[in-house]
Amino acid sequence: MRDLSIKTPLYMLAAVIAVPIAVLFYSAGPVGIASSFEDPQFISSLGLTMLGASIAAALNVALGTPAAYALARGLIRGEGALYDLLLSPVSIPHTVVGIMLLIMFSPASPLHYLLGSLNPLDTLWGMILAMFYVSAPIYVMSMREHFERSDLEMERFLGSLGMSPSSIFYSVILRGSLGSIARISLLSMGRAISEFGSIVILAYSVSMAPLFYYVKPATVLIWYKYDVYGLSAAVGYASALLVVTLILSLLAYLASED
Template identity: 45%
Template sequence: MGLDGSKYAFVPFILLISLMLLLPMAVLLYEGYNHLLNAFMSPLFIEGAVVTILGASIAAALTLALGLPTAYAISRGLIPKPLDSVIGGLLTSPLTIPHTIVGLSLLILVSPISPIPIIRKLPLVDTIWGLVAAYFIVSAPIAIGAIRQVFDEVDPVYEYVGLTLGLSQWGVFTRVVIPMTRKELVSSFLLAWGRSISEFGSIVILTYYIINPPFFNYVYPLPTLIWYSYEVYGLPLALGYASASLIISIIIIVLIELISGGGRMEFKLW
C-alpha cells in the first residue's frame, strides 16, 4: 500500500490551534517563573489553595453522589419519555448561562427577597458552602455528561446477567456498572474538580472571600486572589499567583490523562 502524503495536510491545523491555545499559558509561565517561589510560600496563596481545593473536592464528591445515578438513569432509559429530554436539557442548561448569572441567582436565592423563606437561612454568602454550591452548579453538567458517555459505552449484557442472577436494577448499578467504570469515574471526579478550581464568574459575586471561623477568615479563593492582587498590587504579584495556579491545573490535566488512558474496563460481578 502506497504512502498517503495528504495526511500531512492536517499538521498546520494542529500546530495552529496548539499555538493559539498554549502560547498564552507558556508566556504566562515564562514571565511568572521568577515569582513562583514567593507565590507558593505566600500565606494568602496557601490559604486560598486550601479553601479552593476543599470546596472543589466537596463539590466534585457531591457531583458524583448525585450525578452517577442520574446519568445512569438517563443512559439506560429509566426516565419515561419525553421527561428524559426535559431533564437532560435542564441539567445541561448551566453550560449556556453566564456564570455571573449563576452567582447572582444563588445570591438572590438566599437574600431577604427570596420567595422561598426556608432557603433564606442557608449560609451561602461568603462561606465555604456557598463556594461548594457555585462549584457544583458550574461543574456538574460537564461531569454528568462525561459520566453518561461512559455508561453509554458499557455493554448492557453484563447488566442483563446481573438481573438474571437476582440483582435489582440498583444492585446492578452499584455492583456491576460502577466497578466496571471506576477508572472513568475517578477521571470524571477530577474533571469536575478541575472545572471547579477554575471558576471565577459566580464566586466573585457569591463568595468573594470565605469567612468560616475558626478555619477561614477572609480567605480569597485562588481566582479571586489573582484578580484582587492584580487590581490592588499590580501585575508582578498576580503573575506569581496565576503561574502557581496554572501549574496546579496542569497537574490535574496530567492526572486525568493518566487515569483515563490506562487500560480497558474490567468486569467483575463479585
Template identity: 30%
Template sequence: MTRPSLPLVPLLMGVMLVVFLLLPTLVILLHGLSGGFFPALLQPVVLDALKVSLVTTTITLLLTVGLGTPIAYLLARYRFRGKILLDTLLDLPIVLPPVVAGVGLLLTFGRNGLLGPALTLAGISIAFSPAAVVLAQLFTSAPFFIRASKGGFLAIDRDIEAAARVDGASNGQVFRFITWPLAFPFLLEGMVLAWARALGEFGATILFAGSLQGRTQTITLSIYAALESDLKPALVLSAVMVVVAFTMLGVVRRITARRSRGES
C-alpha cells in the same frame, strides 16, 4: 507510499494559532516560576486562597459524585416523559455565562431571594459564605461529571449485568461489582473535569460568595484581587493554575487512552 504534504498557507496559519495559544501560557510560567516563587507561595494571601480552593473543591467533588451519579444512571438507563428536557437543562450551566449563574444563585439563595426568608428563619445564611463558594462550584461543574458518567453507563454491555442477575446477584450487587467498576474510567474522567472546572470558577463565585480572604477568596479570586496591589502572588497563583490544569488534562488524556486500548 509518501504522505501528502500540507499546503504552506494553512500550515503557517495553524502555526500562528499554536503560538498564540501557547505563548501566554509559557509567559505565565516564566514569570510565575522565576525567582521568589516559594517566598511568594508562602504569603498568607496565597496560602489562604489555596486552602479555600482545596477545601471547597473537595466538598464540591464529593457532592457532585454523590448527587450526580444517580442522575447520570437515570438518564442512561431509563426512559421517561421529559427526559430530553431534563438532559438539556442539566447541560445548560456548561454554556451559561458564570456571571448569569451567580445572579441566579443570588436570587435563589440570597437573603432577599426565593428561598432567602425560609433560610433566614432557619438561621441559615448562605450568600457570601464558604457554602456559597461550594454551591457556585457545584452549579458550574456538576454537568461535566453527569455527562461523562452518563456516557460510561451507556457504554456498558447490558448482557453482562443480565448474566450476573441470572447467577443470583441483586440489583445492588450488580451495580457495585459490575456496573460501577466498568463505568469507573468514565466517572473518573468526569471527576477530573468537574474538579478542574470547580477550581477555575470565578464569575458565579464573586457574585454569590464575594471575595473574603480566608473564607471565600479562592485561587481565581485571589489572582484578580492581587492584580490591583501585588503582582507577584497573582503570577505565582497563575503559574500554579497552569500546572494544575496541565496535570488534569494529562490525567484525562491517559484515562481516555487506556479506555480506548481496552475497547480495541
C-alpha cells in the same frame, strides 16, 4: 500531504492553547512561581479553594454518577429534557449563576421561608454551591458518555436474572467504573477550581473559624492582585494556580480507564 488539511487545524488549536501557557510560565519564571507557593496568603487561598473543589467533586460523584447512569440507560421519562436541563449551566453566564444562587436565598425569593435562614454569602458552603453548580454538567456529561460506551450484554443478562437496574448499578457497574469516576471527578475538580464569575459574587472573601478568616478563593485573589496592584503582581499567583490545575489534568490522564 493529503492529511495536511486535517492535521493543520489540530496543530493550530494546540498552539492556541499551549502558547499562552508557555508565555505565562516564562513571564513568571521559576522564582515567581516558587515565591507564590511560599506566600501564606496564597497558601491559605489555595487551601480554601482545594477544600471547596474537593467537596464539590465529591458531590458530583455522589449525585452525578447514578444520574448519568439513569440518563444513559433511559430509566426515566423525559430523559432528553432532563439532560438538557443538567447541561444548561454550561451556557449560563457565570456572573448570572452567582446572582441566581444569591437571590434564591434572599427575601425576594419565593423559597425564602425555607432557605432564608441559610446565608451563602462569603461562606464556605456558598463557594461550594457555586463550584458544584458549574462543574456538575461536565461530570454528568462525561459519565453518561462512559456508560453509553460500556457493554450492555452483562447488564441484560443480570436483568434476565431478576436484578433491578439499581442493583445492577450499585453491585456491578459502579465497581467497574472506578477508573472513569476518578478521572472525570478530577476534571470536574479542576473546573471547580477555575470558577470565578459566580464565586466572586457568592464568596468574595470566606470566613470559617478556626480554619479561614477573610480568605479569598484563588481565582478571586488573582483578580484582586491584578485589579489593585497590576498585572505583574498577579502573574506569579496565576502561574502557581495553573501548576495546580495542570497537575490535576495530569492525574486525570494517568487515572486508569475501565
